[in-house]
Every structure is written in structure tokens, then in C-alpha cells.
Amino acid sequence: MRIIGLTGGIGSGKTTVAREFEKLGIPLYIADDRSKELLSCDNEVKKAVKNLLGPDSYITEGDREVANRPFIASKVFNDKSLLEGLNAILHPAVRLDFKQFCKTQSNAPFIIYEAAILFESGGYLNCDEVILVTAPIEERIKRVMARDGVKREEVIARMNHQWDEIKKLQGSNFVIINDNLESIPCKVNNVYQFLLIND
Numbered sequence: 721m722r723i724i725g726l727t728g729g730i731g732s733g734k735t736t737v738a739r740e741f742e743k744l745g746i747p748l749y750i751a752d753d754r755s756k757e758l759l760s761c762d763n764e765v766k767k768a769v770k771n772l773l774g775p776d777s778y779i780t781e782g783d784r785e786v787a788n789r790p791f792i793a794s795k796v797f798n799d800k801s802l803l804e805g806l807n808a809i810l811h812p813a814v815r816l817d818f819k820q821f822c823k824t825q826s827n828a829p830f831i832i833y834e835a836a837i838l839f840e841s842g843g844y845l846n847c848d849e850v851i852l853v854t855a856p857i858e859e860r861i862k863r864v865m866a867r868d869g870v871k872r873e874e875v876i877a878r879m880n881h882q883w884d885e886i887k888k889l890q891g892s893n894f895v896i897i898n899d900n901l902e903s904i905p906c907k908v909n910n911v912y913q914f915l916l917i918n919d
Contacts, residue, residue, distance in 0.1 A: 731860030
């Protein structure tokens with residue numbers, strides 16, 4: 721199965737681009753969404769996270785035990801060793817989950833694997849090609865401030881946890897510049913057609 725990685729910095733619009741591929745009938749795996757689900761649903765992940773961060777990592781909602789994401793974020797955001805520990809739990813779980821997903825998609829020409837930290841996590845090594853979504857920095861900051869209701873400084877702090885654009889460009893096969901939402905379907909279709917022709 722041909723795997724096309726899709727990534728971009730925070731606020732670049734990578735999920736918007738990914739959804740356009742999905743509209744074209746391409747299976748889409750959004751690693752960040754699945755990671756959040758595994759954090760709350762996978763018993764082995766839950767046990768490992770509790771061992772790493774303590775019992776306050778989970779709260780009860782109704783009859784379910786779910787991740788206490790604000791608590792987890794507060795613990796790992798400024799502690800590199802805890803963040804690395806959490807990633808060491810989640811990344812292998814996501815890889816295993818993705819393998820299971822791929823087994824159900826055998827008729828597709830390729831799969832889009834969307835991940836915010838595709839390069840930082842080493843996930844790009846499992847991809848045949850990589851698409852990078854970029855956007856002007858000020859536009860990205862505005863988008864995230866509006867989407868997440870956070871201050872400019874918080875957005876910049878998050879950006880500083882990701883690789884810079886130049887480094888990502890060097891490892892990418894395609895670049896989609898998301899500076900105009902109306903142009904995204906056409907840009908995605910161009911990459912889609914190229915990938916089909918060069919299968």
C-alpha cells in the first residue's frame with residue numbers, strides 16, 4: 721500500500737487539504753485524531769500514561785474513563801522528558817493502529833497519513849512521499865487564535881515546538897501553499913492526478 725504523508729505547521733490548514741483528498745475517494749488517516757481516541761480508549765495506553773503522569777491523567781465521564789487532556793497538556797508542555805515519555809507511548813500505538821487501518825484499504829491507489837509532527841516523530845520514514853502544507857506565518861497565527869481561542873504568544877510557543885518550514889521543505893515531495901481556501905481543491909486535484917499517473 722502506497723502511503724502519502726501529509727503535514728504542515730500549526731494553522732497551515734493541513735486537515736483542510738486532507739479532507740479534499742478524502743472527497744476524491746482517498747482513504748484518510750488523521751494521526752492526531754486517532755492518538756486522542758487511543759489515549760481514552762486503549763487500555764494499554766491508559767495504563768502506561770497513568771504510570772508516567774499519575775492517576776489524575778484520567779477522569780470519569782458518565783460510565784467511561786477518559787483522558788484528562790488539560791492535565792496531561794499542563795504536565796508535558798514544559799517538561800521535555802515527560803513529553804518524550806508520552807510520545808514513546810502514543811507513537812507506537814498510533815503506528816499499530818495505522819497498520820490495522822491499512823489492511824482495510826487494499827483497493828485504494830494510496831492512503832493519506834496526516835500528522836502534525838510527521839517529521840519530528842520520524843513518521844515520514846514510513847511514507848512513500850510527503851506533501852507539505854504551508855501558509856504565511858501571520859495567517860497561521862490568526863487562524864489558530866480564532867480556532868483555539870488562545871493568545872498570540874501561545875501560538876508562537878506551539879510553533880516553536882515544531883520543525884521550521886525550511887527543514888520540512890527539504891524532506892517533502894510536494895508543497896501546497898494554503899494562502900487562499902478557494903484554490904485548495906484545484907491544488908489538491910493537481911497533486912492527486914500526479915500521484916495517480918506516477919503510481
